Amino acid sequence: MLADAIRKGALRVLDFALPPRCPGCGIIMPEVHSFCPDCWKQLDFLGTGGCETCGLPLEFTGSSVCAACLAQPPRIARTRAAVAYGELSRGLAIRLKYGRKVGVAKTMARYMAALVGDGDSRLLVAVPLHRTRLWLRGFNQSALVARELSRRLSIPADPFALSRTRRTPPLKGMSAPQRRKAVAGAFKVRGRSAVEGKTVILVDDVLTTGSTAEACARTLKRAGAARVELVSWARVVRPTQLMR
Ligand SMILES: [Zn+2]
Ligand SMILES: [Zn+2]
Secondary structure, three states: OHHHHHHHHHHHHHHHHOOOEOOOOOOEOOOOOOOOHHHHHHOOEOOOOOOOOOOOOOOOOOOOOOHHHHHOOOOOOEEEEEEEOOHHHHHHHHHHHHHOOHHHHHHHHHHHHHHOOOOOOEEEEEOOOEHHHHHHHOOOHHHHHHHHHHHHHOOOEOOOOEEEOOOOOOOOOOOHHHHHHHHOOOEEEOOHHHHOOOEEEEEEEEEOOOHHHHHHHHHHHHOOOOEEEEEEEEEOOOHHHOOO
16 A cells, blocks of 8 residues: 555656656657647647737738728627647547647647737736636636746636636537627626627637637627637638648
8 A cells, every 4th residue: 555655645746856758659758848749730720810819811803801801890809719620639638628738728728829919908808718618627728828828928817807707609610690699698708897899809619610718709809808719729621721
């Protein structure tokens, strides 16, 4: 028993003393939160290019904003994601979601930090979970990333500014109007003073259709937020939207 306890204790110590590992495959790396060359190749970094508003690739028109954003400006003034949603980026998101891995949140924040826009009165706000889910999981994975971004960029994060007032169904397979309806009115701002006049930077782990984030933005703007931006770890993009 004693030997067992010592072994366990030793393992715990080792946990801290271990060299940094690639967040993708686990091989030992010289630097913390960096991907090995093999994993790096599997990740599609989306960068800061593309449409100034939605971040998706632009057609060669000379405009800095895409036709879709010009026709109907989204409530989110600036959307950026670190990588395209794929096997490796999905694996990281899953480990963050179900494992409460602070190291994963730190890795994501490292690659997301450069995508956060400049400006004054910025506030980081994670896309909230409903309290039932929060209670079941014990934490909001996006809030972990928001906290790490806050540390890295010295921008305040407010984990209570926005909440989800009702459970929303999975949006997968729904049409755009159905999605909008499903998430309409599902969010609430704690109080106007929390967001009034601020540039709120929404933080999400995976960006799919953007309907949830748009609903958040609507609520935030109604409560007086001056501007809403969004930064996420991974984004679902069509293969043709990748700039390789
Ligand atoms: Zn690797
Ligand atoms: Zn656009």
